[in-house]
Amino acid sequence: MLQKIVLNDGFARFTDTWSPKVAGDINGMQVKLAKFEDAFTWHHHEVEDEMFLVINGRLRIDLEDGAVELSPGEFVVIPHGVEHRPVALPTAEVLLFEPATTLNTGNATGDSRTVSDLDRLDVW
Amino acid sequence: MLQKIVLNDGFARFTDTWSPKVAGDINGMQVKLAKFEDAFTWHHHEVEDEMFLVINGRLRIDLEDGAVELSPGEFVVIPHGVEHRPVALPTAEVLLFEPATTLNTGNATGDSRTVSDLDRLDVW
Numbered sequence: 667m668l669q670k671i672v673l674n675d676g677f678a679r680f681t682d683t684w685s686p687k688v689a690g691d692i693n694g695m696q697v698k699l700a701k702f703e704d705a706f707t708w709h710h711h712e713v714e715d716e717m718f719l720v721i722n723g724r725l726r727i728d729l730e731d732g733a734v735e736l737s738p739g740e741f742v743v744i745p746h747g748v749e750h751r752p753v754a755l756p757t758a759e760v761l762l763f764e765p766a767t768t769l770n771t772g773n774a775t776g777d778s779r780t781v782s783d784l785d786r787l788d789v790w
Numbered sequence: 791m792l793q794k795i796v797l798n799d800g801f802a803r804f805t806d807t808w809s810p811k812v813a814g815d816i817n818g819m820q821v822k823l824a825k826f827e828d829a830f831t832w833h834h835h836e837v838e839d840e841m842f843l844v845i846n847g848r849l850r851i852d853l854e855d856g857a858v859e860l861s862p863g864e865f866v867v868i869p870h871g872v873e874h875r876p877v878a879l880p881t882a883e884v885l886l887f888e889p890a891t892t893l894n895t896g897n898a899t900g901d902s903r904t905v906s907d908l909d910r911l912d913v914w
Contacts, residue, residue: 670858670866690867692839693889695819697865715816719885721863734794739845741821742794743814761843763887765817 669790673721676787677759684779686762686770688786698762702754709772710749716764717743723758793914797845800911801883808903810886810894812910822886826878833896834873840888841867847882
């Protein structure tokens with residue numbers, strides 16, 4: 667039988683920030699849950715578009731020409747190539763939709779928070 | 791500047807049921823918002839996996855070997871090839887994440903609710 671994911675149960679299963687967890691696969695894309703705290707690194711993704719849907723908390727995404735602020739129930743898609751910096755205010759629980767190939771720090775691969783082998787939440 | 795989507799504002803912009811609206815594009819996939827009421831048609835998708843995330847209301851997805859019930863903040867991924875029937879209890883507002891090629895009625899193309907040219911909510 668297929669199993670559902672309860673978002674808040676998923677968020678309760680980890681505490682580390684800036685380390686997305688895979689919660690589902692859809693044709694080469696992944697749904698990931700992540701906890702954000704304070705500011706992340708400026709970066710972009712060469713190929714991957716990235717959707718940020720805030721579930722809990724508040725998130726600002728800084729862009730070169732401004733910023734987008736997201737509350738729960740709000741999302742934005744950051745197209746590939748667009749330089750951005752997520753900043754939680756001060757914390758946020760976020761659902762990401764993006765290609766499975768997406769590296770959290772994008773082109774900023776020297777960042778200590780780069781995670782390339784993600785844990786999964788949908789293993790029972 | 792990139793625009794955010796407020797999910798509940800998006801849902802407020804249409805009333806028709808079983809007619810998904812495109813709210814964003816992510817590398818060939820689409821985020822769609824849809825209103826469901828009562829039972830839909832049994833169908834499957836030959837190629838496309840499909841994610842259902844309930845935002846408001848309640849949704850049951852019938853499967854050949856059981857059913858999954860979803861409340862707000864809960865999602866399931868239906869893999870391609872899996873026969874399913876969404877049933878709102880009695881209404882649901884749902885975020886879909888699926889390939890842009892996904893037809894709402896899948897292989898049940900004779901259904902009167904088949905929609906092949908979707909409206910967009912992210913045009914300002």
